[in-house]
Amino acid sequence: xxxxxxxxxxxxxxxxxxxxxxxxxxxxxxxxxxxxxxxxxxxxxxxxxxxxxxxxxxxxxxxxxxxxxxxxxxxxxxxxxxxxxxxxxxxxxxxxxx
Numbered sequence: 001x002x003x004x005x006x007x008x009x010x011x012x013x014x015x016x017x018x019x020x021x022x023x024x025x026x027x028x029x030x031x032x033x034x035x036x037x038x039x040x041x042x043x044x045x046x047x048x049x050x051x052x053x054x055x056x057x058x059x060x061x062x063x064x065x066x067x068x069x070x071x072x073x074x075x076x077x078x079x080x081x082x083x084x085x086x087x088x089x090x091x092x093x094x095x096x097x098x
Contacts, residue, residue: 052067
């Protein structure tokens with residue numbers, strides 16, 4: 001039993017709260033989300049380099065089937081992601097022009 005003559009020493013230990021996710025699973029999920037956004041932006045940048053307006057008609061005709069298939073696949077993936085966002089009740093808005 002403690003004596004009443006000696007005051008108890010109280011030390012306050014204040015630990016800083018971590019910034020961001022608190023556990024490894026949340027960090028992994030955040031990393032996956034960020035990686036997904038990075039990959040979508042990379043796809044946009046890759047398409048910035050595509051310009052078929054300079055192709056001659058024979059080259060465009062020769063590759064038209066492959067271009068069409070690729071564009072349809074891109075459209076399906078963009079629609080899939082957009083539909084998943086909308087299904088959660090969010091609206092996808094175009095950024096305002098500068």
